[in-house]
Amino acid sequence: MTYILAIDQGTTSTRSIIFDKNLRVVQSSQKEITQYFPKPGWVEHDPEEIFETVIDTVRDVINKTGITVNEIVSIGITNQRETTIIWDAISGKTLSRAIVWQDRRTSEYCKELRSKSYEQFFQEKTGLLIDPYFSATKLKWLLDKHDPDREKSRKGELKFGTIDSFLIWKLSKGSSHVSDITNASRTMMFNIKDQDWDIEILNLLDIPIMILPEVKECADEFGTVSSDFLGTPIPINGVAGDQQAATIGQACFEKGMIKSTYGTGCFALMNIGNQIVYSKNKLLTTIAYKIEGELAFALEGSIFIAGAVVQWLRDSIKIIGEAKEAGLLAKKAKDQEIYFVPAFTGLGAPYWDSEARGGIFGLLRDTGREEIALAALESIGFQTRDLLEAMRKDLLGLDIQKVKLRVDGGMTQSIETMQILADLSGVEINIPETQESTAKGVAWLAGMKQGLYSKKEDYSKDWKVMKTFSPKISSQDKEIRYSGWVDAVNKTRKSN
16 A cells, blocks of 8 residues: 655644545644744744654654555645744754744834835735735844844855745755745745746845755655654655645636635635736735646635634633534524624735724624624625635636635534525535645645656546535625625724
8 A cells, every 4th residue: 555644734733644545534643833922913833843743743643544654655745834934054953933924023124115115026026915924024034133144144054944844854854955836935035927036035135045945846856754753764745835735635727716715714715827917906926836847826815814703702702612603603693784894913805904903893782692603604705705806806807606616624614604605705615525625735746746646637537526505695685795894894994
């Protein structure tokens, strides 16, 4: 028997999953990682803890499965994107905790760049908006603190990496300093036209190119896991940032196909083919994948609060005891047209308004927890509609009514939420047969590179729908409800 090992290093936990020769999940192991919040707006992880959870879950899943290490032909890695680490190239020790993608410590510097009219400069080169979300300003902050004169960086004594790059460096015992093109495209330092690090951006931010990893395709030779860890060397052949990995896992290989992942937040990516489209509606232009020389771009929209709104119902106002109760409560709600805008940490796409704050509108004397639960779940449908509308405006001619949205993530387990999503977004919702889309994406990349799995065209044919949800409300009702949502969002914003 032959197997593929997928390592899924996420924001709150690390998972290792074994896939068989038919790309089916055999077994998995998961371990949480510690979240550090040293100052308001700061979010950090311990890189050494992350690496330990990788080794622990890999060993655990192999033991659970009962296979031999020699039966694993390749490894795929997917990871939380934009999270930034620097380490000593000689000792291998990290200089500080990782700065997580959610971290906002470089907000003032980003404002300074925008005030100097650099927004278009960055967007044209990277497809991204200037924001602390991305790796570039995080890296500058770390270098200013640990290598202010850049002497160590220029001598090659320091290395930078996103999580994928750091893990590969550690697993290969320092023999591979590489990243894949999807992770590179999220750093705000990578030129998506030239497919290389952008020298003008590096000079502006005072980042020496010597510390950056070599960038490879998604299915490539990334290095070999040292036999010190598992007893035998194993090649790493598949790497992609988590949202691009899910796009690949969902087989969104044709222009116009969209996947949306519903976890703590929501990330929707639409394949826009091999031509760059710059968003005029505050979406991000990013690289979806590069496989066997074929490059595809994507428009991406990020919703900060999706599943987190259900966590808020449970943990903050305690109107539910378990997440699954939200859907059951919502079914009992009276029709009161209440709108819940969960802008707890500002609004993501298409607003990108960090000053917005959450609010519930339309409360009546007899409004109860049922109506609030319904409004919370509806906020996910409305926010998805926001993203789809932005995509429609950026791609003139895109018929949203014909979109079949491929979804994954924990919230897809709720039938009530998925029906609300279909009703308010106005599109058909497709839940795949295999829910492990992110891990499956990099497992396929690694196995395909080794000849274990079929090529992209056959992989697409094998993708299957487990369940479909179609809109049940009228178009008129949908538009009336959406108009109310837009009004509610405007009330949460300090400036429109």
